[in-house]
Amino acid sequence: MGGNSFGTLFTITTFGESHGPGCGVLVDGCPAGVSLKTEDIARELRRRRPGGGPQGLGAASGRAEADEPEILSGVFEGKTLGTPIAILVRNKDHRSGDYDELKDLYRPGHADWPWEAKYGIRDHRGGGRSSGRETVGRVAAGAAAKAFLAEEGILIRAWTSAAAGIQAPGPGDPGFDYAEAAGNPLGVPHRETAERILEKIENLRNQGDSAGGVITCMVTGLPPGLGDPVFGKLDARIAGAMVSIGAVKGVELGSGFTAAFGRGSDNNDEPAPPRAARSGLPPGVPALDFKTNHAGGVLGGISTGSPLEFRTAFKPVPSISKKQRTLDRQGTVRDLVIRGRHDVCIVPRAIPVVEAMTALVLADLVLLNRSARV
Numbered sequence: 001m002g003g004n005s006f007g008t009l010f011t012i013t014t015f016g017e018s019h020g021p022g023c024g025v026l027v028d029g030c031p032a033g034v035s036l037k038t039e040d041i042a043r044e045l046r047r048r049r050p051g052g053g054p055q056g057l058g059a060a061s062g063r064a065e066a067d068e069p070e071i072l073s074g075v076f077e078g079k080t081l082g083t084p085i086a087i088l089v090r091n092k093d094h095r096s097g098d099y100d101e102l103k104d105l106y107r108p109g110h111a112d113w114p115w116e117a118k119y120g121i122r123d124h125r126g127g128g129r130s131s132g133r134e135t136v137g138r139v140a141a142g143a144a145a146k147a148f149l150a151e152e153g154i155l156i157r158a159w160t161s162a163a164a165g166i167q168a169p170g171p172g173d174p175g176f177d178y179a180e181a182a183g184n185p186l187g188v189p190h191r192e193t194a195e196r197i198l199e200k201i202e203n204l205r206n207q208g209d210s211a212g213g214v215i216t217c218m219v220t221g222l223p224p225g226l227g228d229p230v231f232g233k234l235d236a237r238i239a240g241a242m243v244s245i246g247a248v249k250g251v252e253l254g255s256g257f258t259a260a261f262g263r264g265s266d267n268n269d270e271p272a273p274p275r276a277a278r279s280g281l282p283p284g285v286p287a288l289d290f291k292t293n294h295a296g297g298v299l300g301g302i303s304t305g306s307p308l309e310f311r312t313a314f315k316p317v318p319s320i321s322k323k324q325r326t327l328d329r330q331g332t333v334r335d336l337v338i339r340g341r342h343d344v345c346i347v348p349r350a351i352p353v354v355e356a357m358t359a360l361v362l363a364d365l366v367l368l369n370r371s372a373r374v
């Protein structure tokens, strides 16, 4: 099976099934000398845990994994060595028995049937490799990428901008408060909206149903020049990275789909004198900034130096306890009631996953950019 690795210079290979002994990642290409402690990785993993981070309350499932990372190689006295970084997170709280009755059924909204149609064999316990647990390796690797990017002055922040059909204020709207997003149960940057969403999620839980939502991600401190202008576009890489996350069904960059209904005169970002000095430009190229950022920080696949901004859409969690109909392996129509422990809305838990994938794309591009010109 291919496709378990990601990146060109800053690369990762993730491994692990939901109910196997553990999940993890091998990071190769992280430069030497980056400050990285086990706690940096553990902190990111806690944000992904159901019930672990501030986002863990009402929206999440009850699987109570400690998610303690073990760094097996590549870090010495709190600094990366430049050698492969192997990180293992053991699975401890899996209850495979919850999945026994799903063994021969194809769950609606899940990869069960296409997986079997492709490989002929699948680990049905907890969704196996197509489980959200697979993102443990991404988040662990993302901690290393974030540590590297922080040393370059690049900061990644994501939050829940909509969930269960309710939209939160965005940057520039009255009430938007990123500190609130970092502190409330759902990662929503507005307290009242968070409370409304939580109430809706509780209603859905009582109905045995689930919800989707949208995560907005914003990156500041990006230099101009990241991304290659043809197949390696920054926005193409971001979109690919996001859609590789389970349950993602859409990505919108900058003004996105709204731009499709607007006019060029409104959508073009006007270049303006730089707000601050910029270093690293080739000789003869003036520094500039843009008055607006409809482009979301990317033009022609190359970062402009404005914040990179994009939104990622998540479908409603497919595992619902409401009765559904499906087929079994014999082709018989069967009723299905999914027990297990599942999120009603995975969006808050996916925030660190979106940040991790963004960090991995950008860490790779920062390294690739060092070979762009003499």
Ligand SMILES: Cc1cc2nc3c(=O)[nH]c(=O)nc-3n(C[C@H](O)[C@H](O)[C@H](O)COP(=O)(O)O)c2cc1C
Pocket: 061, 109, 110, 111, 127, 130, 131, 132, 133, 135, 245, 246, 247, 248, 315, 317, 318, 319, 320, 341, 342, 343, 346, 349, 350, 353
């Ligand atoms: C962090 C995270 C946690 C997830 N948790 C669950 C879950 O508890 N229950 C569930 O049915 N799906 C969950 N999913 C989504 C499924 O893994 C995904 O919808 C399924 O594998 C089908 O893939 P697709 O939706 O990308 O087509 C989760 C996804 C992520 C990213």
